[in-house]
Amino acid sequence: MSERKGLGWREGAFLAEAAAQIGCLTVVVILLALGAGLWLDSRLGTKPWFTLGLVLASIPVSLYMVVRLALSAARRAQGRESEESKESKESEESENR
Amino acid sequence: MKRVVTVLVVLVLIGLCAFSCVIGPLGQKWVVQPHVQMAAETFPIGPVRVPNSLMGMLLAGLVLIGLFAAGTRHIRAGRPEAMVPRGLQNLVEAIYEFLANFLRGILGERSEKMLPLLITFFLFILVANWVKLIPGFETIGLIEHAHKGEGHAVRQVGPLLFLTHEKGKYTLIPILRAANTDLNVPLALALISVFMTQVYGVQALGWGYFSRFINIKALTSGGLMGVMNFLVGLLETLSEFTKIISFGFRLFGNIFAGMVLLVVIPSLVPFVAPVAFYILELFVGAVQALVFMMLTAAFTAVATAGHGEHH
Numbered sequence: 001m002s003e004r005k006g007l008g009w010r011e012g013a014f015l016a017e018a019a020a021q022i023g024c025l026t027v028v029v030i031l032l033a034l035g036a037g038l039w040l041d042s043r044l045g046t047k048p049w050f051t052l053g054l055v056l057a058s059i060p061v062s063l064y065m066v067v068r069l070a071l072s073a074a075r076r077a078q079g080r081e082s083e084e085s086k087e088s089k090e091s092e093e094s095e096n097r
Numbered sequence: 098m099k100r101v102v103t104v105l106v107v108l109v110l111i112g113l114c115a116f117s118c119v120i121g122p123l124g125q126k127w128v129v130q131p132h133v134q135m136a137a138e139t140f141p142i143g144p145v146r147v148p149n150s151l152m153g154m155l156l157a158g159l160v161l162i163g164l165f166a167a168g169t170r171h172i173r174a175g176r177p178e179a180m181v182p183r184g185l186q187n188l189v190e191a192i193y194e195f196l197a198n199f200l201r202g203i204l205g206e207r208s209e210k211m212l213p214l215l216i217t218f219f220l221f222i223l224v225a226n227w228v229k230l231i232p233g234f235e236t237i238g239l240i241e242h243a244h245k246g247e248g249h250a251v252r253q254v255g256p257l258l259f260l261t262h263e264k265g266k267y268t269l270i271p272i273l274r275a276a277n278t279d280l281n282v283p284l285a286l287a288l289i290s291v292f293m294t295q296v297y298g299v300q301a302l303g304w305g306y307f308s309r310f311i312n313i314k315a316l317t318s319g320g321l322m323g324v325m326n327f328l329v330g331l332l333e334t335l336s337e338f339t340k341i342i343s344f345g346f347r348l349f350g351n352i353f354a355g356m357v358l359l360v361v362i363p364s365l366v367p368f369v370a371p372v373a374f375y376i377l378e379l380f381v382g383a384v385q386a387l388v389f390m391m392l393t394a395a396f397t398a399v400a401t402a403g404h405g406e407h408h
Binding site: 006009011015020023024031051052055 | 201203351357361362365366370374388389394396397
């Protein structure tokens with residue numbers, strides 16, 4: 001990626017995919033925990049303990065998953081960059097020969 | 098000394114949590130059970146009824162305009178003290194520089210035209226998401242007769258009326274509600290984002306930009322691959338519409354779910370526990386603002402780079 005030119009078509013699509021995943025993750029995890037907690041409490045008559053416990057537990061879990069997702073996206077982006085720079089170097093060398 | 102203070106703070110927190118666990122569920126007796134409504138409530142201002150999400154949006158706008166007007170007053174007046182930024186000007190410049198540098202990394206030299214829109218998206222969504230955490234949002238309003246469902250009784254304390262947990266025929270219409278908990282606002286932002294992506298695409302590539310959607314040239318002279326390219330173009334057209342839906346519903350879903358959480362949890366445990374969710378909402382509000390801005394920037398990068406081009 002060149003600093004001046006910014007992202008190209010592929011890198012832009014890759015960034016959009018990663019951002020879209022990160023944007024949805026927190027709400028999915030917390031809503032699942034909330035739904036499961038409310039359901040368990042209504043079935044077992046334990047209101048509010050399951051709801052509270054599961055939702056409280058979902059906060060660090062969702063934060064951890066967001067960080068993991070962001071880091072793995074960054075690693076994949078770096079891998080793609082180094083592969084692309086390798087390819088361009090190889091093609092330059094073959095042209096020089 | 099520091100260690101003693103730390104131990105004391107930890108002990109107080111543990112005590113509060115224990116207090117919350119024991120007393121919290123008892124507090125439900127005094128708490129009005131939550132009523133969550135997807136559509137924004139309306140309240141009368143003169144002859145018209147105004148949605149409360151509009152008031153939340155106006156408040157967010159006023160906070161932003163106030164912050165930036167105060168932070169840039171020396172620059173706009175051309176005063177020499179603007180050269181050595183202090184106080185609010187420092188904050189405003191730091192915010193702008195951070196976002197501008199971040200976006201320059203994504204869009205490169207193409208970013209200059211797009212910075213105002215992208216930074217406005219980020220700041221507006223961030224402030225709109227954060228102002229809803231101010232006490233009084235969705236809890237202070239007008240008391241009206243409940244039209245449908247169960248209402249509550251009211252109790253007068255001085256000039257103020259309070260809803261009580263007892264059944265009755267009144268309901269609360271909050272004056273302020275977070276802008277992004279009304280689907281109209283995220284959808285409007287999504288429409289602006291996708292429309293402006295097309296505008297930037299045309300500015301960068303000319304009218305040929307639309308050939309990515311309807312590629313007649315490929316269809317007439319490309320053989321079987323041309324037909325495939327034409328069909329891919331139709332899928333690209335469809336994806337532009339799905340972008341509006343995904344942009345709008347992602348922001349709405351996250352912020353609305355946060356609002357539900359901030360209503361449900363205090364109704365279960367009114368003490369201490371809600372603090373964790375307020376902190377989570379600070380995080381979610383910032384992430385959603387960043388995601389909306391990044392997605393717009395990424396889609397703009399795709400639109401302005403031309404199909405198949407990469408650096």
